[in-house]
Amino acid sequence: MKKTVLFTSIGLLLGVLITMLLIYASAQSVMLKEQVSMYGFEKSVELFEKSATEQGWSIPTVHDMQKTMDKFGKDVVEAKVFELCHPEHAFEILSRDKERIVMSMMPCRVAIYKKSDGKTYVSWMNTGLMGSMMKCVVPKVMKNASRESEQIISPLIK
Numbered sequence: 001m002k003k004t005v006l007f008t009s010i011g012l013l014l015g016v017l018i019t020m021l022l023i024y025a026s027a028q029s030v031m032l033k034e035q036v037s038m039y040g041f042e043k044s045v046e047l048f049e050k051s052a053t054e055q056g057w058s059i060p061t062v063h064d065m066q067k068t069m070d071k072f073g074k075d076v077v078e079a080k081v082f083e084l085c086h087p088e089h090a091f092e093i094l095s096r097d098k099e100r101i102v103m104s105m106m107p108c109r110v111a112i113y114k115k116s117d118g119k120t121y122v123s124w125m126n127t128g129l130m131g132s133m134m135k136c137v138v139p140k141v142m143k144n145a146s147r148e149s150e151q152i153i154s155p156l157i158k
Contacts, residue, residue, distance in 0.1 A: 035157040037112070037120040041078045044112050044120050044156050048082065051152045057086045060107065078120075079113035084149065092141045099138050108149055112156075122156050124149055 037044040052059055065079040085107040093099045093106065110124045127146040 031126050032123060033126055034121055034123040035153070037122050037156040038158065039120065039156060041112065041114050041120045044122065045080060047155050048110065048112060048122070048152065051155050052082075052084060055148060055152055057084050057148070057152060059083065060085050065113075077114040077116070079111065081109055081111045084108040084110060084152070086145065086148065089141050089145045092137055096137060098136055099141075102138055102142075108145055110149065110153065122153055124153065 039047065049059060059082050061083040063081040063083075065081060066076055069076045090106060093102055105125075105127070108125070108127060110122065112120065112122050114120050127142045127149065
């Protein structure tokens with residue numbers, strides 16, 4: 001009986017450890033999404049900006065990472081980070097004290113960049129998954145924002 005309890009306890013502990021390691025190893029691929037664009041860098045940027053505005057989103061800020069790094073004497077391939085804002089989604093969060101804690105994740109961000117393989121990529125955060133772990137109105141807002149962000153990106157990756 002003691003051996004059975006010991007082996008069961010060891011098995012349970014190993015199972016928990018292995019599960020935790022698998023979650024840790026896959027966290028990046030679950031929380032962040034990346035797809036190859038069908039277009040080059042400039043065309044991807046142009047189509048993305050057009051798609052965002054056509055779907056009612058604004059792009060208040062674009063971070064040109066290549067230019068930023070150049071200011072520090074660092075040479076990197078083309079890379080831009082777009083901050084996307086949808087006033088209705090933002091208002092749902094900003095108008096409620098309990099939800100304001102998620103402001104650090106606002107606005108939604110999408111990156112378009114080249115890699116050393118010469119291809120252009122699009123990456124974005126899995127805001128729907130992240131929002132599902134939160135309370136109040138945040139899961140609904142982030143699920144909608146995630147769905148709409150993917151619709152904005154879709155012309156680049158179909």
